[in-house]
Amino acid sequence: VAKWQGRCAKQRRIEANHAVKRNSTDKPTQNGFTSSTALRWILHRAVPPLIAAALFVGGWSAAVQFWQIPSYLVPSPSAVGERLIADRQLLITAWWLTGQAALSGLCMSLLMGTVVAVAFSQSAWLRYALYPYAIFLQTVPIVAIAPLLVMWLGYGRQGVIAVAFVLSVFPMIANVTAGMLAVPEPLRELFMLYGATRWQYLTKLQFPTAVPYLVTGLKTSSGLSVIGAIVGEFFVGYGDTGYGLGYLIRNAADSYQTANLFAAVVLSTLLGIAVFACISLLSEWAMRRFGG
């Protein structure tokens, strides 16, 4: 049994390390962070994407010029840049509003996903009864139900958060449930052998096992929560408290201002990246604390 335990713990450590490494490819690990490695990191990790970005923007600009693409179809990068600078106040406020809604929806998904997954892991009957519907609900088109959510919840922030939540909760449920059930058989037997209580089994074995899965779920959900918030803003908005990115996107589309639309899309992308980065940092901490 001791040998089993050792082997399984080692296996889990390896898996967790892999997960951490996978998730932190953009950042140097803490050990061995010297000036030469920093320089190497910049050369190997920061320079290539910058070159790619420069090539992309250059190609985009050249294509617009060469084929004389009208600005209502594809604006030039400089036109988008101009909008980003001229409307920065509006865009930053919108970014912040949409970001708040996305994070709120994501936090609710984390909570709800975990609670449901714990319930599913404790009762096979419950899991068999409801898990198929969780998967089924995942496929409901959000644009169809977003207007309904608005009607049920009323106009305002809560509607936007609700759409972000609905879109991001199912990956959480699916991943955490899978994680709770992924306990290695030898470890389960070990816990049984020592007469562990159900609570001990849950908190000391199932939950730590599920952490890497939860982290994966969160990363999937982080992007979905941003998309959800933007879709929510298509239908809800915030009334008098300001405009979110979704509102700005629709506004630009309705007035044929494609450069403004691109600017809002750039901000939406930056929001997705920011939320993902937050989750990555948080998950590294969580993996060290619980999952390692």
Added chain:
Amino acid sequence: LSTVKTPLEPADDAGTTSVQLALNWYPDAQHGGFFAADELGIYAKRNLRVKILPGQPAVPVLQNVAMKRVEFGVANADQVLMARAQGMPVVAVFAAMQTSPRCIMVHRESGISSLRDLKDITLSLGAGKGFATFLEKGGYLSRVKVVPYTGSVAPFMVDKSFAQQAYVFSEPLVVRNEGADPVTLLVSELGFDPYTSCLITHEDTIRTRPELVRAMVQATQVGWTTYFKDAAKTHERILRENKQMDLASLNFGQEALRTLCLPPDTPHDTIGRMDATRWETLAKQLVELGLIDDASAWQSAFDLRFLAVDPQP
């Protein structure tokens, strides 16, 4: 759009020219004249085979005309000016509605009877639309909560303090049938009155195929005149094209459109006509509202040469 055929297709063997007309909304009474011209063979008589493409919210009509994916489209005058400001070479050649049907629809229970006393309501408006910006910049919306418009009247039905944008001949009847008591407040009364349901086409089409544009415009004129005389067959056609529509709504729409298309207080010998000064006024308004940068090119946005004073079938 991949199914759309090659634009500006030349006349086929029988001398018939096939063109596409993209609508700006679901088939409705506001497109009555276009459907009448097609259904009653008025287009065919001028050797036109017109394929009418139904619209929906956010359908890119102006873009499709600008890219020559379709030869003709239906759009409003303010949209034409805004699209031209973004580089789309689109031109209005016919204006169905002389008075804009655009209104704000409120519940009678709200006690609101004028756009000047809009307050304590949630108002759903299309973001970026000319009239919405006009109301906002004019200070009419300072005491209301503005939310996006989704194209549905459902939120209006569940909340007495809810108001929404509407066309006077359309949504008010829908909600009345559902049991609501709406009051409509016309935006045109405040001085923002763009020509509505204009027939638009591409500058190149006007330059290279003026006869096609003339045939299309004059047949459309006859279509609208005929629509107001007898709409029975046309309404049957619209009902086939739009399963959500019902005959009572269409009949109501037709009656309301008669005054919007042929206003009683002006000489209305020519349906579809446009007045240059109104285009100029509108362009200046859009500049004031910050929706376009420059009003100087307003004359290029419309073309009166194709309208017949007394169109003959």
